[in-house]
Amino acid sequence: MRALVLDGIGFEHLRVERVPTPRPGPRQILARVDCAGICTSLIKLVEQGPAHAFLYGWDPARWPLVLGDEGSVTIVQVGDELQNTYLPGSRFVVQPAVDHAPVNHRERYLNGAAAVRKVAVGYTLQGHLAEYILVTEEVIDAGCLIPVPDPELPYAHAAIAEPISCVISSQDHHVHLNQETGLSPRSALRGLKSGGIVVVIGAGAMGRMHVDLAFGYCPRAIVVTDLSAERLDLVRTAFGERAAQLGIALVACSAPEVTDVVAGLSERRGADDVIVAAASHSAIATAQELVARGGVMNLFGGLMQSEALVPVDTSAIHYKEINLTGSSGGSAWDLAHTLELTAAGQIDPGLHIARIGDLSHAIELLELIRARVIEGKAVVYPHRPANEILSVASWTARDEQSYLKLTASQEQ
Numbered sequence: 510m511r512a513l514v515l516d517g518i519g520f521e522h523l524r525v526e527r528v529p530t531p532r533p534g535p536r537q538i539l540a541r542v543d544c545a546g547i548c549t550s551l552i553k554l555v556e557q558g559p560a561h562a563f564l565y566g567w568d569p570a571r572w573p574l575v576l577g578d579e580g581s582v583t584i585v586q587v588g589d590e591l592q593n594t595y596l597p598g599s600r601f602v603v604q605p606a607v608d609h610a611p612v613n614h615r616e617r618y619l620n621g622a623a624a625v626r627k628v629a630v631g632y633t634l635q636g637h638l639a640e641y642i643l644v645t646e647e648v649i650d651a652g653c654l655i656p657v658p659d660p661e662l663p664y665a666h667a668a669i670a671e672p673i674s675c676v677i678s679s680q681d682h683h684v685h686l687n688q689e690t691g692l693s694p695r696s697a698l699r700g701l702k703s704g705g706i707v708v709v710i711g712a713g714a715m716g717r718m719h720v721d722l723a724f725g726y727c728p729r730a731i732v733v734t735d736l737s738a739e740r741l742d743l744v745r746t747a748f749g750e751r752a753a754q755l756g757i758a759l760v761a762c763s764a765p766e767v768t769d770v771v772a773g774l775s776e777r778r779g780a781d782d783v784i785v786a787a788a789s790h791s792a793i794a795t796a797q798e799l800v801a802r803g804g805v806m807n808l809f810g811g812l813m814q815s816e817a818l819v820p821v822d823t824s825a826i827h828y829k830e831i832n833l834t835g836s837s838g839g840s841a842w843d844l845a846h847t848l849e850l851t852a853a854g855q856i857d858p859g860l861h862i863a864r865i866g867d868l869s870h871a872i873e874l875l876e877l878i879r880a881r882v883i884e885g886k887a888v889v890y891p892h893r894p895a896n897e898i899l900s901v902a903s904w905t906a907r908d909e910q911s912y913l914k915l916t917a918s919q920e921q
Contacts, residue, residue: 511891512639513871516573518558520876525869528575531635531643532586538595538644538654539586544664545637546579547874547887548672554632555875563632566619578605578630580637581657581667582644591649600660602667602848603637603644604653604674604841605630612646637668638871640891655845659852663906665865665888666851666858672886673858674839674847676718676809680726681843682834683782683805701726702781706774708732708767708799711787711810712740714861714885719784719809720748721856728782730758730774734767734795735787743884747860747903764795771799780804788812793819800831808835861886862904865912867895874898 510530516522533539554561554576559568567574584599607628615622618633628634628647635643648654657667685698701707707728709719712735723731731752733744741761752759762770771780779801785792788810800806812819826833839847850856863885866874874887888904893913901908 510640511868512575513577513636513868514573515555515558515569515576517570518556520555520872522569523555523576523872523875525871528639530641533588533643534646535588535590536646536649537588538584538591538649540582540584540601540642540644542577542637542639542642542891543581543583543600544668544888544890545577545581545868546669546672547638547871547878547889548577548579548631549878550578551576551631551875552879561632563627563629565622565625565633567617567633572614572617574632575635575639575642576631577636577638578632579668579671580642581664581670582637582642585641595654600657600662600667602655602657602670602844603630603642603648604651604655604839604844605632605671606838606840607634607647607651607653609647609651638868638889638891640868652841655841655848658848661906662848662852663859663904663909664890665862665904665909666906667848668888669858669861669886670844670847670851671839672715673718673722673851673856673861674843675836676715676722677847678839678843679784679807679809679836680719680722682836683807684832684834685781685805686803686830701728702804703727704729705781706730706732706771706779706801708734708771708780708783708796710734710767710783710785710792710796711789712737712744712761713786714863715809716740716784716786717744717747717885718861719786720744721860724748724751724755724757725850725855727755728757730760732767732770732774732780733759733761734764735761736764738763740884764791767795768798775801778802783807784809786810790816790819797822797825800829802829803831804829805832805834808833811837857903859904859906859908862888863901864888865890865895865899865901865904866897867891867893870895870898 864887868891
């Protein structure tokens with residue numbers, strides 16, 4: 510089968526090549542990869558190699574890796590001990606962050622994996638950027654094989670459920686304390702504040718996912734700010750009509766304007782929820798200025814380790830009783846919930862897809878992401894040969910059906 514393989518450190522050690530198709534053991538599953546997403550996190554993996562936190566010393570130069578932590582799969586072969594549990598033809602999405610110690614190849618980890626309690630698909634476990642994926646014992650035992658609730662769900666929409674699930678997890682970390690009177694006990698409300706003001710700093714792919722999910726909490730206003738006018742236009746195009754239908758004020762403004770915009774909307778009180786979806790010191794500084802008393806500031810965009818220390822106004826946190834939170838990835842529940850919301854039509858993953866390609870385009874797409882050329886998610890169909898990368902404004906179920914039927918007709 511074809512697979513995206515990393516056999517060292519750096520992009521020069523990344524290639525799409527033919528490797529043996531895995532054979533499942535008694536408690537393993539072989540699945541066809543219907544569609545796979547290209548995640549920005551792969552860049553860190555390629556550039557860091559064994560030093561990456563999720564490799565635990567595993568050296569790709571000795572034991573090459575098949576990459577890809579986002580994807581939608583269909584079971585094709587089930588190990589003997591799982592015959593009564595899983596059926597060929599069933600569709601699933603794999604939660605890549607697996608809370609389980611390694612079962613196989615423990616000798617490849619630092620100190621024989623003695624301290625490893627969590628592994629990841631697309632890292633030391635085989636990933637989705639291949640024609641087939643081996644779903645191993647760790648994934649199954651940790652409950653990370655999540656069924657697709659609707660067989661009509663597009664492959665691409667299911668494939669990017671994982672990054673959306675990270676946003677669901679992130680917003681779930683917001684906690685607002687409510688007290689009716691001075692003599693009333695406090696109650697904790699999880700999530701973005703209903704009827705409040707939400708600010709999303711950074712209108713890239715993940716920032717726009719935050720906007721998408723924020724509608725579900727029914728805030729009275731969503732403010733999005735970015736340095737790029739193109740990104741702000743994407744926000745207006747993607748969400749303007751929906752905001753108008755729901756009666757939610759949607760304001761997409763430049764960075765210099767955001768302070769005045771929030772002041773005007775809140776009578777200078779500030780925003781109830783401020784989400785920093787940009788890896789930027791200045792974005793974090795702006796967030797501290799915008800958050801209201803009792804509000805939540807969420808550091809979603811991760812900074813490089815060498816730049817991770819930032820100034821924080823502890824007096825503001827103390828006297829304004831601000832909750833400061835963050836998150837890294839989602840859980841299996843977040844992924845299952847994302848699929849449920851998608852199947853119910855409450856979120857549209859197709860709005861976040863910008864490039865379509867074949868597995869052979871994986872490296873080129875990753876390079877474009879690294880160069881910040883792509884404004885959205887890139888997905889590949891490993892079993893759909895294509896000569897060119899397709900640029901799209903969105904990607905619907907009908908688009909996918911037409912795209913895959915074209916391949917079938919060409920093969921005939």
